[in-house]
Amino acid sequence: MLINMNDIFCKIGSIGIIPVVKLSSAELAYDLGKALLKGSIPVAEITFRTDAAEESIRILSKEFSDLLVGAGTVTTTEQVKKAKAAGASFIVTPGLNPKVVAFCQEVGIPIIPGVNTPSLVEEALEMGLEVLKFFPAEASGGVKTLKALDGPYEGKASFIPTGGVNTKNLAEYLACSNVFAVGGSWMVPSEAVEACDFKTVERLCHEARLLSLGFDLLHVGINGSNAEESLANAKLLSEMFGMPAKEGDSSIFVGTIFEIIKSKGRGTNGHIALSTLSVERALAWLSTFGIHPIKETIKQEKGKITLAYLDKEVMGFSLHLSKK
Structure with a gap:
């Protein structure tokens, strides 16, 4: 599968929000995909925190051509192999693992690694990466840290803050000039997904998309x-x-x-x-x-x-x- 990295990042940037989803069962994937699309957020990061991740990615990638599906909480090259084979279009990692980054670049799948310090930003830039996950966002200083990073790395690095982002601070994060998009799970709450309450997921996604625009x-x-x-x-x-x-x-x-x-x-x-x-x-x-x-x-x-x-x-x- 050939993946156009520019197209992937352009789509993520145009949406501005990446729902971070933990699925306990792959049987929930299809209805989740429908809810995301109806809620106007056609992207999902399915985390490798459960055994259902690989099959969930496969279902979403196969059934929904308009949905951009990524794999999150990826920490090993073996998980990259599984995610890519299942149809994932991008990889998100909690930290900056040079081995995982090199493997993703070798197999041609976009990777968004986690960073939260200038040293890690520079290491990522040295690897040719420009879109980076800022994680854990709130615990790492949030908007203040992102604004501080904008000076030395203006035009070089863009960030996707994840971890503590919610409806109260979403607009503040997206107002930062170096923020590419945000990641979060508030629009896909586990209790709603587990209860198959996908109408709530759809509503929360739609509200989040409009809130991200700040009209x-x-x-x-x-x-x-x-x-x-x-x-x-x-x-x-x-x-x-x-x-x-x-x-x-x-x-x-x-x-x-x-x-x-x-x-x-x-x-x-x-x-x-x-x-x-x-x-x-x-x-x-x-x-x-x-x-x-x-x-x-x-x-x-x-x-x-x-x-x-x-x-x-x-x-x-x-x-x-x-x-x-």
Whole structure:
């Protein structure tokens, strides 16, 4: 089986979340796969912490072509062999084992090893690895440590924090510029999986995916017919709501909520601006609705998209995304 490493990492990055799953029985795998896909998180890390891991990976890989299946808690080359033969597309290890890394590179399967110190990061980089598991995340200093690592290794290493990541700190982790994705098990709780309560798994996955995007309303842009009309309406809104008006070359902002355009801009009536933790991940999510960016509107900074208008109007308003 040939594995395109770039495609694997691109897909993981576009999803932003890796559910870490411990299965006591391979009989649970099929329903788990359906729940993950319905919950909009088409990736899973099946941990080698039970005897059911190998067969679970085989079932998920065979039955769900749209699901990216990886093997986690891999500590030996023998487990790598079993995982790859079962159809795993990537390997995740709790630590940095040079023997396991070398074997994965030899057989051509992507590996995401665990690191939590600068020395381990440098050792991984020396091995040609760029996407690394930051583990155990919270116990290793969490967001503070990740921000400290960003200085010396900016642009060289990206991290997938795992261990203590949950709904309360998910957004904070994903806001770090060097975080590639996060790993966790809160959206696939063992008690729900064991009870075959896959509706709960589906709901938690969907909530986690949306939470990872962090959508917030920035402002509403309203198209005016001409500068005079726009100035008059901006003044009225300013007086009505006690918000300061600030005039620019092409528009007037009233507080941070309203942008009055001096002439007809994008959208029949105007635009709605939304912020997100990652424009790239947001675009991947919106593509499932058949919505895509307008190419000429895309702006980038340091290789990441900072702004993009969408090819969809809602009630006469165009939509645009901005990175938080």
